[in-house]
Amino acid sequence: QANMDPNHRDRIAFARICSGKLERGMKARLARTGKLMGLTAPQFFFASQRQLADTAFAGDVVGIPNHGTLRIGDTLTEGEALVFQGVPNFSPEILRRVRLEDAMKAKKLKEALQQMAEEGVVQLFSPEDGSPAIVGVVGALQLDVLKERLSGEYTLPVSFEMSRFSICRWISADQPADLEKFMTVKRGDICRDLDGDPVFLAQDAFSLRYESERYPAIKMVAIKEYHVAKAA
Incomplete structure (x- = not known):
């Protein structure tokens, strides 16, 4: 979602972790493009409050700041060529x-x-x-x-x-x-x-x-x- 903070024009992609563990600073592979992207500042959201997510586990929903790199239906992995059925x-x-x-x-x-x-x-x-x-x-x-x-x-x-x-x-x-x-x-x-x-x-x-x-x-x-x- 764009402009969640109007003062910074930020863009947040919300992702659910399906398996494994997310660690702040790790690199993940975007299945749609095959390119790696750094997860430098994943965030938890609690109502209007934000908190950096140093670690997150399966079932957690995290916000990933990006500049239009992520889209609805994208899959991030630790390297596997894994693709979930996207949103049509x-x-x-x-x-x-x-x-x-x-x-x-x-x-x-x-x-x-x-x-x-x-x-x-x-x-x-x-x-x-x-x-x-x-x-x-x-x-x-x-x-x-x-x-x-x-x-x-x-x-x-x-x-x-x-x-x-x-x-x-x-x-x-x-x-x-x-x-x-x-x-x-x-x-x-x-x-x-x-x-x-x-x-x-x-x-x-x-x-x-x-x-x-x-x-x-x-x-x-x-x-x-x-x-x-x-x-x-």
Whole structure:
């Protein structure tokens, strides 16, 4: 979660220890990337109080400060190539463009949206044609939460605009050439998600069905398993 302490703009990932022991200062392997990260300041949380966790055991929940390295569904190990089934990404029901009242804060908005997406508040899609980013949510309440947090934590008053798209599908193909051709032809309808994976946006169910029939080599799925493509 971002901005738990507004004075320091910190970001905390909460993790449950499933087995073994965590010791402050140890290095752990992030299964998604295969890279090591130092656990220099794991913390216990007691209501609004924090305490450094010198040691923690199976069953404990600790907060790990990081700068966007950890995401929902990640697995940390002492070196094993161990991957738990991650939390899947579901296709959002609502797609909106974020309208910023002060255009001079566009860079700040981009950073804020990325942090909110890493936290799981919304899904973020960056169009290949360079147009403004699109946020995806399952319900309208998430838009209210996003608007309130952008205003309160980042001083970014925003509003939301209707998008011409209503359906989102992750795309892949057995042959890279088929995927590249589809993405080139449909460039105005292609985005990248937070992990950089390609996404096809359709205006409605008819358009989705029409394009899937025109390009049978393209696989379009509504659920993306978090670790399938990224696990080491």
